[in-house]
Amino acid sequence: MAIKNSKPALVVEDLRMRYGDIxxxxxxxxxxxxxxxxxxxxxxxxxxxxxxxxxEGFRGRSDGTVRVLGTDPNEGDERxxxxxxxxxxxxxxHSKWKVHELLHHLGQYYQPYSSPQRPxxxxxxxxxxxxxxxxxxxxxxxxxxxxxxxxxxxAIGLVGNPELLFLDEPTVGFDPQARREFHDVIHxxxxxxxxxxxxxxxxxxxxxxxxxxxIVLAGGTIVANGTADQLASExxxxxxxxxxxxxxxxxxxxxxxxxYLRELLNKHPAGITELEVRRxxxxxTYIKIVQQHETSRTAKTGEQ
Numbered sequence: 670m671a672i673k674n675s676k677p678a679l680v681v682e683d684l685r686m687r688y689g690d691i692x693x694x695x696x697x698x699x700x701x702x703x704x705x706x707x708x709x710x711x712x713x714x715x716x717x718x719x720x721x722x723x724x725e726g727f728r729g730r731s732d733g734t735v736r737v738l739g740t741d742p743n744e745g746d747e748r749x750x751x752x753x754x755x756x757x758x759x760x761x762x763h764s765k766w767k768v769h770e771l772l773h774h775l776g777q778y779y780q781p782y783s784s785p786q787r788p789x790x791x792x793x794x795x796x797x798x799x800x801x802x803x804x805x806x807x808x809x810x811x812x813x814x815x816x817x818x819x820x821x822x823x824a825i826g827l828v829g830n831p832e833l834l835f836l837d838e839p840t841v842g843f844d845p846q847a848r849r850e851f852h853d854v855i856h857x858x859x860x861x862x863x864x865x866x867x868x869x870x871x872x873x874x875x876x877x878x879x880x881x882x883x884i885v886l887a888g889g890t891i892v893a894n895g896t897a898d899q900l901a902s903e904x905x906x907x908x909x910x911x912x913x914x915x916x917x918x919x920x921x922x923x924x925x926x927x928x929y930l931r932e933l934l935n936k937h938p939a940g941i942t943e944l945e946v947r948r949x950x951x952x953x954t955y956i957k958i959v960q961q962h963e964t965s966r967t968a969k970t971g972e973q
Contacts, residue, residue, distance in 0.1 A: 677736070678703045678833050678865035679724065684733035686719050686889075693719050695889040697733075701882075703832075704863040706855065708870065708880035712959060715886040717869050718837075724867070725755055725835055738833055751782040754831030756822050758838045763821075764811035768802055769793045771810065772824055779829040789830065796824040801850050816842040823851065827858075834858065836868045840875060848875070855879055877951040885955065887962045897951050904957050905949035913943040 679701040686694040694716045701707040711717050722728035723735060726742035735742055740749050763771050772793035779790035791799075797806050800820040805813060813821065819842045826834060836855075840848045852875070858864040859881075870876055876883060877897045885893040885900075893900055908926040912919050914937055923929040926946050933941070949957075 676703045677701070678705070678738060679707075679867065680734070680736040681720075681724070682734040684720065684723065684735060685731045686716070686723065686728075687731045693889050694730075694733075697886070697889070697891055699884055699891060699894060701865055701867065703865055704859050706859050706866040706868065706879050706881045708868045708876040708883045709886060710870075710873070710876060710883060710955060711886035716889045717886055720886065721835060721837065721867070721869065725753065726750070748782050751779055751829050752832045754826040754829060754834040756826035756834070756836045756839050758841070764809065766810050767807055768810065768813075768821060769797060769806045771821075772796050772828060775825060775828045782829075790828055791830050796827055799827065799854055800824045801847060814842075816844060816847060819843060820847065820851075823854075830862075831864065833865045833867070836866060836870075838870055839868070840870070840872065852878055873950070873952040873955055883951070885958050887959055888966060892962045893958045897954070898948070900958070901949045901951070901954045904954050904961070907949060909947040911943070911945045911947065912941050914941050918943070 677700050679699075681700065682698050684694050684697040685692070697716070697720060699707075709717050709720065719728065723730050724737055724742060726737075726745050729743060737745070738749065738752055766774070770793075776790040776793065783789045797803055800823050802817060802820055802824070805817055810818065810821065819839070823836075823839055826836070840851055843851060855866060855868075856879070859866055866879075868876070868879060880897065882894070882896055883900060884891055893904070895903070907922055907924055910921045910923060910926055910929055910933070912921075912933065921929065930944075930946070
């Protein structure tokens, strides 16, 4: 993985959002550096969508400081918006356009914002190759399958060669091969093009594979922030030790894998094969984080 630029692409401080007498966001603070892939997780109603819409400039905020590529989204102009890529959760209806014609047409809107400091928009052919729609390049959008339409959504989000890419459940409808290819695209954007990515997903395997850092939002507050390894270490003390001896497979759960491995190797100095230590998965860790938050919230409110 490429070394990330330390320059901040996102800075959020004490972000608050209230609808009537309901506090949806209660002082959310985080940042992301250039080239970082930041994953935002949380149960439904946690405030993820509200947070993303504020960062994108689609929604105002009640209080707090927000800077996206150095600009307050409430004050962002068209030149600022041209630096963003947005992939919404539902696909857009461009039914009568052919795929390559649509992408070429959209690219024209970004041309006025090109400069020596600002990369040119991506060509339609590049985008089609990037998302794997070569066979559908001359097809009208209405003929595409759901997964192919989702790939087109991603291509549309990348048209302007963005510095910051917002992805909301981007791989819904992708088959395993398409999902793997998309993950390669995100790694390439982050590592080679220094594109910052803010991703929301319910696919925890995807979050673990793509995220440089993971933020868990629950009840309008950040309840965890760190790498998948850091979160697993902090919230789960259990590891699985998997090993084979005399062609028999064994699995042992332990809170101290180092001590157990020492004991195991002393007991069986030869003949152990396929030795593996697995930390808690992100799914296990995430469930534990959310459960702890709910337990704490219930205790504070006196709910049963």
